[in-house]
């Protein structure tokens with residue numbers, strides 16, 4: 001019997017470029033794309049992280065292409081997409097996972113801090129996607145999946161610029177979805193809540209905040225990176241052919257409301 005899951009979520013014959021794949025979330029998502037049948041190119045600007053992610057994904061038996069680029073440079077964004085497109089033969093999926101943060105109260109943020117966060121989190125997605133669109137349009141369609149954040153909708157102190165950058169990503173997702181709907185390019189975002197990675201170690205490694213997480217997050221815990229795979233496969237596969245301009249919140253229920261301190 002033919003099983004619907006084998007076709008609806010299959011990435012057989014597809015190709016993908018994953019940015020920031022040296023990171024904890026990017027590498028897990030890139031591996032999931034490879035395990036679903038896609039030929040994957042991974043990107044990072046850190047050699048060690050890139051090599052680690054390559055070895056991690058090659059555990060699946062899939063071959064992986066690697067690309068190094070500093071995404072704060074708009075020209076490098078275009079070159080990365082064009083090189084990945086040439087090496088993969090086509091570009092079906094662009095998964096934007098590269099990101100950065102500097103936690104500081106607003107009064108301490110410098111113009112350099114501001115640009116460093118915005119350039120990676122928002123500006124790079126703009127120019128990577130701009131470079132991917134002609135390739136995807138010429139081949140009849142594609143998928144762009146942006147890793148935004150819960151902080152696009154829910155403000156937390158000390159991450160003002162990060163939150164603004166991610167709100168920008170979620171809004172850019174809608175704008176690109178509208179302009180490219182006629183090219184059969186679906187553009188969507190994922191807004192993860194707190195994911196247990198090195199990126200958030202300063203938060204969960206702190207006793208006060210760990211206690212706060214246990215009360216604030218309805219599930220009582222942070223997410224594991226692999227809990228973002230389901231939303232990613234939905235947005236990267238034929239299953240989302242009629243979904244565009246959306247952000248899927250994967251936050252353990254935070255945005256569902258608030259719980260009294262005493263339930």
Ligand SMILES: NC(=O)c1ccc[n+]([C@@H]2O[C@H](COP(=O)([O-])OP(=O)(O)OC[C@H]3O[C@@H](n4cnc5c(N)ncnc54)[C@H](O)[C@@H]3O)[C@@H](O)[C@H]2O)c1
Nearest residue numbers: 020022023024025045070071097098099149194195197199
């Ligand atoms: N960890 C969380 O709780 C969480 C929650 C919501 C959203 N996110 C988002 O998920 C994405 C991945 O997060 P992560 O936890 O895997 O973080 P991570 O730091 O492990 O991964 C981010 C990767 O981006 C790369 N990168 C940073 N600056 C770059 C630049 N200028 N050029 C090229 N590459 C660059 C880093 O080398 C790193 O490998 C980020 O966009 C982050 O904002 C994370």
Ligand SMILES: O=C(O)[C@H](O)[C@@H](O)[C@H](O)[C@H](O)CO
Nearest residue numbers: 101149150151192193194195
């Ligand atoms: O301090 C941080 O680094 C940020 O809070 C993020 O990493 C959060 O995990 C996320 O943005 C919540 O969605």
